[in-house]
Amino acid sequence: MSVRRVLKMGDPILFKVAEPVRDFDSPGLQALITDMFDTMAALSGAGLAAPQIGVSQRVVIFGVEANPRYPDAEPVPTTVLINPVIEFLTQHSEEGWEGCLSVPGMRGLVNRCTHLRYTGFDQHGAPIAREAHGFHARVVQHECDHLDGILYPMRLKDMRLFGYEDTLFPEM
Numbered sequence: 424m425s426v427r428r429v430l431k432m433g434d435p436i437l438f439k440v441a442e443p444v445r446d447f448d449s450p451g452l453q454a455l456i457t458d459m460f461d462t463m464a465a466l467s468g469a470g471l472a473a474p475q476i477g478v479s480q481r482v483v484i485f486g487v488e489a490n491p492r493y494p495d496a497e498p499v500p501t502t503v504l505i506n507p508v509i510e511f512l513t514q515h516s517e518e519g520w521e522g523c524l525s526v527p528g529m530r531g532l533v534n535r536c537t538h539l540r541y542t543g544f545d546q547h548g549a550p551i552a553r554e555a556h557g558f559h560a561r562v563v564q565h566e567c568d569h570l571d572g573i574l575y576p577m578r579l580k581d582m583r584l585f586g587y588e589d590t591l592f593p594e595m
Contacts, residue, residue: 424457426465427476429524437525438572441472441479444505447548452482456503456546459484468524469499470562472569475525481506483566487558499559504551507543507567511536512554519561521575522588530591532584533575535561 430437444452455478463471463484470485486501513536521533539560542552555563565575579585 424454424461427458427462429462429466429471429475430477432523432526432574432576434525436474436477436479437569437574439474439479440572441474441481441570443481444544447505447544447546452546455480455482456484463524466524469496470566471524472566474569474572481570483507483563483570485562485566487562496558499562500553502551502553503546504541504563504566505544505546507541507563507570509563509567510540510542511538512540513538519558520591521561521565523565523575525569525574526576528587528589529576529585530588531576531579531586532581533561533565533578534580535564539563541567 446452455473459471459473459476462476469487470483473480473482483504484502485499487496487499515537516534517537518532518534520530522530537560538556540554541563545551576585
């Protein structure tokens, strides 16, 4: 369909709690998801949440096979996840560098849970239930944060570990 403009940090829509989806398998929802995949692919993203393109609904997509923004990341299955719920299965967490299409050109070191279960629905209303570890778990948490009005810089513990990619990683 089309590549949509991604809202940048500071836009008030990004700080709102998104509304649950009630109408599955609708033409509007299908068009939104198609636009989200087109936008994510055009910008080499690992995931995208509907609020990032100005739609305040509880819809996220994610998936990574080979991504230049995350060259060392293990694969993450391509997923449409609607009205997600996350359950943490461990108290173990790990720091990792995150970026965001709504915070372009920057990275920050964010602590995230390493093992979780997520549930929700696909675009047709079929239930989804999966466990995730490592980078997969990080991506799910990052994208679902968007649905609650949270951007990754809000999770930083040390602002010295937040900066521009070309300064933090000049070798990239």
